[in-house]
Amino acid sequence: xxxMNENYLKLPxxxxxxxxxxxxxxFAQANxxxxxxxxxxxxxxxxxxxxxxxxxxxxxxxxGKAETFHGYAPDLGYEFLRKAIVExxxxxxxxxxxxxxxxxxxxxxxxxxxxxxxxxxxxxxxVCDPVYPVYVDTNAMAGRTGxxxxxxxxxxxxxxxxxxxxxxxxxxxxxxxxxxxxLCFPNNPTGSTITKKELxxxxxxxxxxxxxxxxxxxxxxxxxxxxxxxxxxxxEGATACAIEIRSFSKNAGFTGTRLGFTVVPxxxxxxxxxxxxxxxxxxxxxxNGAPYIIQRAGExxxxxxxxxxxxxxxxxxxxxxxxxxEGLTLAGYTxxxxxxxxxxxxxxxxxxxxWEFFDYLLEQANVVGTPGSGFGPSGEGYFRLTAFGSxxxxxxxxxxxxxx
Amino acid sequence: xxxMNENYLKLPxxxxxxxxxxxxxxFAQANxxxxxxxxxxxxxxxxxxxxxxxxxxxxxxxxGKAETFHGYAPDLGYEFLRKAIVExxxxxxxxxxxxxxxxxxxxxxxxxxxxxxxxxxxxxxxVCDPVYPVYVDTNAMAGRTGxxxxxxxxxxxxxxxxxxxxxxxxxxxxxxxxxxxxLCFPNNPTGSTITKKELxxxxxxxxxxxxxxxxxxxxxxxxxxxxxxxxxxxxEGATACAIEIRSFSKNAGFTGTRLGFTVVPxxxxxxxxxxxxxxxxxxxxxxNGAPYIIQRAGExxxxxxxxxxxxxxxxxxxxxxxxxxEGLTLAGYTxxxxxxxxxxxxxxxxxxxxWEFFDYLLEQANVVGTPGSGFGPSGEGYFRLTAFGSxxxxxxxxxxxxxx
Numbered sequence: 001x002x003x004m005n006e007n008y009l010k011l012p013x014x015x016x017x018x019x020x021x022x023x024x025x026x027f028a029q030a031n032x033x034x035x036x037x038x039x040x041x042x043x044x045x046x047x048x049x050x051x052x053x054x055x056x057x058x059x060x061x062x063x064g065k066a067e068t069f070h071g072y073a074p075d076l077g078y079e080f081l082r083k084a085i086v087e088x089x090x091x092x093x094x095x096x097x098x099x100x101x102x103x104x105x106x107x108x109x110x111x112x113x114x115x116x117x118x119x120x121x122x123x124x125x126x127v128c129d130p131v132y133p134v135y136v137d138t139n140a141m142a143g144r145t146g147x148x149x150x151x152x153x154x155x156x157x158x159x160x161x162x163x164x165x166x167x168x169x170x171x172x173x174x175x176x177x178x179x180x181x182x183l184c185f186p187n188n189p190t191g192s193t194i195t196k197k198e199l200x201x202x203x204x205x206x207x208x209x210x211x212x213x214x215x216x217x218x219x220x221x222x223x224x225x226x227x228x229x230x231x232x233x234x235x236e237g238a239t240a241c242a243i244e245i246r247s248f249s250k251n252a253g254f255t256g257t258r259l260g261f262t263v264v265p266x267x268x269x270x271x272x273x274x275x276x277x278x279x280x281x282x283x284x285x286x287x288n289g290a291p292y293i294i295q296r297a298g299e300x301x302x303x304x305x306x307x308x309x310x311x312x313x314x315x316x317x318x319x320x321x322x323x324x325x326e327g328l329t330l331a332g333y334t335x336x337x338x339x340x341x342x343x344x345x346x347x348x349x350x351x352x353x354x355w356e357f358f359d360y361l362l363e364q365a366n367v368v369g370t371p372g373s374g375f376g377p378s379g380e381g382y383f384r385l386t387a388f389g390s391x392x393x394x395x396x397x398x399x400x401x402x403x404x
Numbered sequence: 405x406x407x408m409n410e411n412y413l414k415l416p417x418x419x420x421x422x423x424x425x426x427x428x429x430x431f432a433q434a435n436x437x438x439x440x441x442x443x444x445x446x447x448x449x450x451x452x453x454x455x456x457x458x459x460x461x462x463x464x465x466x467x468g469k470a471e472t473f474h475g476y477a478p479d480l481g482y483e484f485l486r487k488a489i490v491e492x493x494x495x496x497x498x499x500x501x502x503x504x505x506x507x508x509x510x511x512x513x514x515x516x517x518x519x520x521x522x523x524x525x526x527x528x529x530x531v532c533d534p535v536y537p538v539y540v541d542t543n544a545m546a547g548r549t550g551x552x553x554x555x556x557x558x559x560x561x562x563x564x565x566x567x568x569x570x571x572x573x574x575x576x577x578x579x580x581x582x583x584x585x586x587l588c589f590p591n592n593p594t595g596s597t598i599t600k601k602e603l604x605x606x607x608x609x610x611x612x613x614x615x616x617x618x619x620x621x622x623x624x625x626x627x628x629x630x631x632x633x634x635x636x637x638x639x640e641g642a643t644a645c646a647i648e649i650r651s652f653s654k655n656a657g658f659t660g661t662r663l664g665f666t667v668v669p670x671x672x673x674x675x676x677x678x679x680x681x682x683x684x685x686x687x688x689x690x691x692n693g694a695p696y697i698i699q700r701a702g703e704x705x706x707x708x709x710x711x712x713x714x715x716x717x718x719x720x721x722x723x724x725x726x727x728x729x730e731g732l733t734l735a736g737y738t739x740x741x742x743x744x745x746x747x748x749x750x751x752x753x754x755x756x757x758x759w760e761f762f763d764y765l766l767e768q769a770n771v772v773g774t775p776g777s778g779f780g781p782s783g784e785g786y787f788r789l790t791a792f793g794s795x796x797x798x799x800x801x802x803x804x805x806x807x808x
Contacts, residue, residue, distance in 0.1 A: 001614030002583035003524035004674040008682050015688040018479060043475035053468040056697070057461060063661065064457040066794070070660040071447035075422060106510055106662075106692070113690030117545065120407035137689045141521065179406035210405030256474040256696045257467065258510075270408040278412050284419040285541045286517030288510070291698055292660045293460070390470070 007143045012150065016133050016374040017041050023358075024368050031366075037397040039324075039385045040368035042188065042342070044253040046316060048297070049309035052252065055300030059293035073289035075280065077104025077261070081295045084302035085261060089246070095233035097263055101276065103283055104298075106290050107260040108218045108247035112182075113138040114286075115214060115243060115262065118278040119180060126159035126178030128171045130189055130375030130382070132216065135182040153377040162378040163190060169336060169345065170194050173201070177209045183232075184216040186223060189375045189384040190345040191337020196229040203232065206241040212268070212275070213242040218260075221251035221314055223340045239265035243275070250342065252301045252310045259290055259298045317342050320394040321387035327398035328385075342387040345372070357383050365400040411547040416554065420537050420778040421445050427762075428772050435770075441801040443728075443789045444772035446592065446746070448657040450720060452701070453713035456656065459704030463697035477693030479684065481508025481665070485699045488706035489665060493650070499637035501667055505680065507687055508702075510694050511664040512622045512651035516586075517542040518690075519618060519647060519666065522682040523584060530563035530582030532575045534593055534779030534786070536620065539586040557781040566782040567594060573740060573749065574598050577605070581613045587636075588620040590627060593779045593788040594749040595741020600633040607636065610645040616672070616679070617646040622664075625655035625718055627744045643669035647679070654746065656705045656714045663694055663702045721746050724798040725791035731802035732789075746791040749776070761787050769804040 013019060020040050028036055048056075062068035076082065082102040090097040105111050112134050121144055127135050136158060139145050146157030154160060159178050161171035169192035171183075183202060186193045206213045215232040223230055232242045244263040248254035264276045290298075300306045321338035328335045334347040348357040354371030361367050361383075372382030389397065417423060424444050432440055452460075466472035480486065486506040494501040509515050516538050525548055531539050540562060543549050550561030558564060563582045565575035573596035575587070587606065590597045610617045619636040627634055636646045648667040652658035668680045694702075704710045725742035732739045738751040752761040758775030765771050765787075776786030793801065 002527050002616045002674065004677060004679065004682060005522050005524050008522065008685055009677065011685065015685065018688055021479075041476065045470065045473065045475065047470050047473040048467045050468070053464060056464040056467070060457060060460040060464060063452045063460070064454070066449065066451050069449065069451040069657075071449065071657075072445065072659045075425075106694075109692045110690060118409050118412065120409050123406050134689060141686065141689065212406045253473075253475075255476045255692075258692060258695045270406065273408060273413065275408065278408060281412055281415065281419065282545065284422050285538060285545065286514060288513045288659075288662060290510075291662045291695065293697075294695055 005141070007141055010148050011137060011140055012148055012153075015137065016370070020368065020370065024362065027362055034366045036366045036368060037389060037393045038368045039389050039394070039397055040370045042250070042386050042388060043255050044250065044388050045390055046253050046313045048253055048257065049301070049306055049313065051300045051303055051306035051309055052297045055296045056293055059296035063293060070292035073292060073295065075284050076100060076102065077289060078292070078295045081299050084299050088302050090231065090233060093231060093234055095231055096239065097233055097265065101263055101265050103262045103264065103279060104290050104295060105260045105262060105283070105287070106258045107249060108216065108245050109134055111245045111260055111262045112214065112216060114282065115245070115279070116142050116144070117282050118275060123179035124157060124159060124176075125180045125182065126161055126174050127182045127376070128184065128187065129160040129162050129377060130372055130379030131182065132184055132188045133375060136376075153373070160376065160378070163187065163192065164378055168192065170198070173205050178211055181206060181211050181213045182216070183213055184218070186219040186341035188219065188341075189343055189370065189372065189379065191339070191341035191343040193223065193225070193228045193340045195227045196234055197227075199229050199232060200235045203235040203238045203241060207237050211241065213238075215242050215244045217244055218247040219250055219341050220246070221310075222318065222342055224318070225340055228340055233263070239267045241268065243268070248298055248301060251314065252306075253313060257294060257297060259294050316391065317387045320389060320391060323394050323398055324385055324387060327402060331402040338387065344385045344387065346383050346385065348381055348383055351381070354380055354383055361401070364404055365397070367397045367400060409545070411545055414552050415541060415544055416552055416557075419541065420774070424772065424774065428766065431766055438770045440770045440772060441793060441797045442772045443793050443798070443801055444774045446654070446790050446792060447659050448654065448792050449794055450657055450717045452657055452661065453705070453710055453717065455704045455707055455710035455713055456701045459700045460697055463700035467697060474696035477696060477699065479688050480504060480506065481693060482696070482699045485703050488703050492706050494635065494637060497635060497638055499635055500643065501637055501669065505667055505669050507666045507668065507683060508694050508699060509664045509666060509687070509691070510662045511653060512620065512649050513538055515649050515664055515666045516618065516620060518686065519649070519683070520546050520548070521686050522679060527583035528561060528563060529584045529586065530565055530578050531586045531780070532567050532588065532591065533564040533781060534567065534776055534783030535586065536588055536592045537779060539618075540780075557777070564780065564782070567591065567596065568782055572596065574602070577609055582615055585610060585615050585617045586620070587617055588622070590623040590745035592623065592745075593747055593774065593776065593783065595743070595745035595747040597627065597629070597632045597744045599631045600638055601631075603633050603636060604639045607639040607642045607645060611641050615645065619646050619648045621648055622651040623654055623745050624650070625714075626722065626746055628722070629744055632744055637667070643671045645672065647672065652702055652705060655718065657717060661698060661701060663698050720795065721791045724793060724795060727798050727802055728789055728791060731806060735806040742791065748789045748791065750787050750789065752785050752787050755785070758784055758787055765805070768808055769801070771801045771804060
């Protein structure tokens with residue numbers, strides 16, 4: 001008789017954004033006359049940049065002719081894309097990453113979930129609290145997190161690194177030694193960042209204790225401040241202890257187009273075996289690459305036109321972020337984030353819980369946000385709004401919240 | 405100190421097709437004047453059908469305008485595609501599969517690798533021998549296959565079901581009881597199939613012993629004979645014991661376009677928990693869907709024009725299969741497959757090993773095939789040729805082999 005993976009049964013509720021989706025759909029069906037504004041899920045709304053559209057059409061035409069048709073992609077992804085990535089994202093910032101250390105994928109969610117495959121089950125993970133739920137959930141599904149305590153909203157075998165008002169929403173080095181440290185800067189959901197000097201401390205710590213940092217830089221394109229690093233490889237020694245995950249979802253609006261990549265430096269080893277070889281084997285056996293036409297679209301993001309156009313989009317979203325920050329501050333909310341990230345992190349008023357405030361905002365202002373507690377226990381009493389709506393909707397949402 | 409997943413170190417060599425790729429590249433570099441014909445990897449060569457190209461262009465245009473832009477796809481995939489699948493692939497064959505039992509993915513390789521996530525590690529797997537290496541390799545990576553015996557080319561905890569000349573390249577019910585049974589019909593690599601009556605025996609067996617059948621139907625579009633089932637759900641009781649994996653790679657040439665789906669019927673349960681809910685959770689947490697434009701391309705495959713055009717492509721490849729079968733039979737080879745599948749399975753001449761014949765064919769005829777032993781120990785002494793080349797190349801390859 002077959003047995004299921006019972007670790008799945010330990011997971012509390014469904015994936016955060018599925019739950020929100022269901023709640024919002026139920027409200028919409030019960031209130032067909034209300035115009036709901038969605039600032040919950042981190043999904044973009046601006047169309048793909050013209051340079052990207054042009055590249056897509058061109059690649060589609062190639063796929064329609066035998067001479068230029070493309071079948072299975074090379075194992076790591078097309079070199080034209082990996083070259084563009086290395087030049088623009090790494091060499092331009094002085095990071096020594098080579099073209100064959102970049103693995104193209106269908107997105108950062110897949111990679112941050114799948115990367116666990118190459119590590120032993122007995123590794124202990126450390127996560128920022130609050131943080132993107134995929135890190136903890138995927139480790140729970142693999143059986144790496146022990147038991148879940150409903151009351152504390154914590155797993156017994158996870159090292160939580162609280163990011164609170166007191167720590168300026170940044171994590172502090174953990175007191176217990178972790179094996180895998182998930183860091184996400186600019187942080188999802190708080191929008192907080194740390195300086196290069198601070199990140200160097202994490203790299204030094206990982207090297208000292210023999211930990212691997214899984215660095216999620218999905219939001220690096222939103223960084224506006226000078227001393228905030230865009231890649232962990234800007235820090236000395238990081239190629240010996242860090243894997244970096246990147247996405248085209250937020251810097252180029254690819255949430256529905258699906259493209260990302262992961263850097264596994266060859267210097268990163270365990271008992272003489274490179275993690276690069278393990279990840280190559282994992283991807284070579286369980287993945288068949290991102291579509292050719294999408295990889296061409298990714299290449300276009302790095303073209304001169306593509307860079308200009310996607311930077312404009314980011315500017316558009318960051319204007320929204322400013323509108324939210326300023327509006328809510330005026331309305332008396334305590335607000336952070338929104339400077340180096342498209343996320344605004346606000347304290348719920350009147351000691352409301354995160355989900356109470358979610359329902360309140362949905363029912364009273366017809367605005368959807370994300371309950372902070374969905375990102376970890378230290379997110380309780382907080383709420384995330386995203387800057388990914390249209391400018392008009394963002395303005396209207398802020399006006400509605402102000403009037404409450 | 406972090407620990408890697410040491411199961412990876414037990415894997416013999418690299419993924420089969422990566423090894424072949426490296427060997428062929430080395431030969432090509434050393435012999436730049438030789439025209440190599442690749443009939444090794446199961447990669448298509450015909451361009452995407454005009455109906456698919458049209459749908460892609462249309463969807464790309466939608467992605468370029470805010471009003472028709474698409475961000476994150478719904479969890480299971482777009483309903484327009486799931487509906488088309490259910491109507492054409494299931495309802496039309498009398499199979500009771502509902503739209504919310506279909507999960508759209510980026511391909512059958514990912515799904516057949518990832519499906520293991522929802523099962524406990526202590527399940528015992530049974531596989532046809534020879535078979536597509538992903539089933540065994542991904543289970544080995546998860547730690548489900550015990551130890552590898554180099555001499556026998558077998559894992560200690562895998563139940564091998566030999567498919568040999570004696571069994572007409574079909575598996576027989578195993579003597580040891582498995583928990584998960586991987587079946588692939590039409591079979592990759594042998595091209596063999598079984599009748600509906602024979603498949604019903606497997607369903608009955610799985611129901612009796614409480615096993616789950618993971619049914620890979622990636623090649624169903626190549627079936628020409630009447631009594632060969634296209635879906636396992638044509639068999640009675642299959643919705644209570646089988647998961648079916650499908651691909652657009654071979655029926656519509658999507659190897660470089662990436663689209664597939666997996667059916668997990670809600671009737672399939674373990675201790676009252678549906679495997680559907682586990683797979684929904686797995687995909688919801690570790691995957692963010694196939695690109696919108698690719699899902700539209702998939703929909704176009706089911707349009708009247710799309711069906712006509714893709715059937716023509718399959719006819720083209722099956723003509724190649726015939727050329728190979730007839731040519732090699734004339735040349736004195738013992739050949740099977742090629743009737744309900746794009747694969748031809750031949751016995752190596754003069755008791756050559758599979759890899760010896762691989763080298764011989766590459767060096768003497770500059771034709772690339774796949775060594776049968778790469779698909780399992782019972783594949784030793786056999787060799788796979790694919791019908792996915794161009795007609796001209798296929799003819800030439802056969803002529804070259806005849807002349808050896």
